[in-house]
Amino acid sequence: MKAGATLPNVTFHTRVRDEAIEGPNPFRWEDKTTADYFAGKRVVLFSLPGAFTPTCSTYQLPGFENGHADFIAQGVDAIYCMSVNDSFVMNKWAESQNLSKVDVIPDGSGEFTRKMGMLVDKDNLGFGMRSWRYAAVINDGVVEAWFEEPGLADNHPEDPYGVSSPETVLSYLVDKKEPALA
Template identity: 55%
Template sequence: MIRQVPEVLFKTRVRDQSIGGDNPFRWQDVTSSDIFKGKNVIVFGLPGAFTPTCSSTHLPGYEVKYDQLKAKGIDEIYCLSVNDAFTMFQWSKNLGIQNVKMLPDGNGDFTRLLGMLVRKENLGFGLRSWRYSMHVVNGEIQQMFIEPGFMDNCPDDPFEVSDADTMLNYLSK
């Protein structure tokens, strides 16, 4: 399965020292091409910032395995969630994330076009990302690890194949 990642505009916030004050950040639009063109990238999508499995295992697992994944030729590792830039920033700060880059998909555009947007009204979450990971080279998806049971309002939160160990094993072959 090789297909192109969706081309969307991500609304991000970046530190800008010229702004000064307590909140020296400015908006910066980033395209899919900016993220993926000419790069060897891992993206993992998850349901939400500050949620139990995402916070205790999924994101921290990629942070712990960051150097091992980079040693396999990976340029960047992104954590994507259908959350806004402010939430993603505070979540990474709360967890002490230093290496994995946070990618806010606040409107769910990338997630929807990728086919990974699901309803989670049963939890009061609205629309969110299904849990997955993917290896992308120059914008082409080389491999996806999609958690089983893909469905709206899933009664559980499968986490079996989108972890950092699975990705590391795949890249080691």
């Protein structure tokens, strides 16, 4: 994916809280499309190899959650975290991270990730097919800016992190707002 590319149209199978449902699991299935998340909005999307993994849970997700106000101040409407995990896992991870500002998107089958060209095999870690780590600024379903970690490859021996960090994405947004120097 590169700047100017249109996001693929897919359906995400999500679980959403429904107060009408009693019991310990008050959620119902709700399908959401790419348009539901991205149409008419400027958002930051970041995708990572897996919920509950160290870099994702310690740095990337908390960084976007804690920096939410800074992103909103730069004209971002929402921040989404995506992973090739099902909705149950993503919801539990969001709960364990005390998320209130970043929304999670489950790409359980990896369809969106595959169509983005970011699906990689991580069998070397026992993960199976997962997302390569990246971030993007998406404006009305079109990639405005792309931040892909180096070394995209199946069974990569490392998990590069830096290009897709909250700090890097925020720096792009701040610099983009600066007037051009003559």
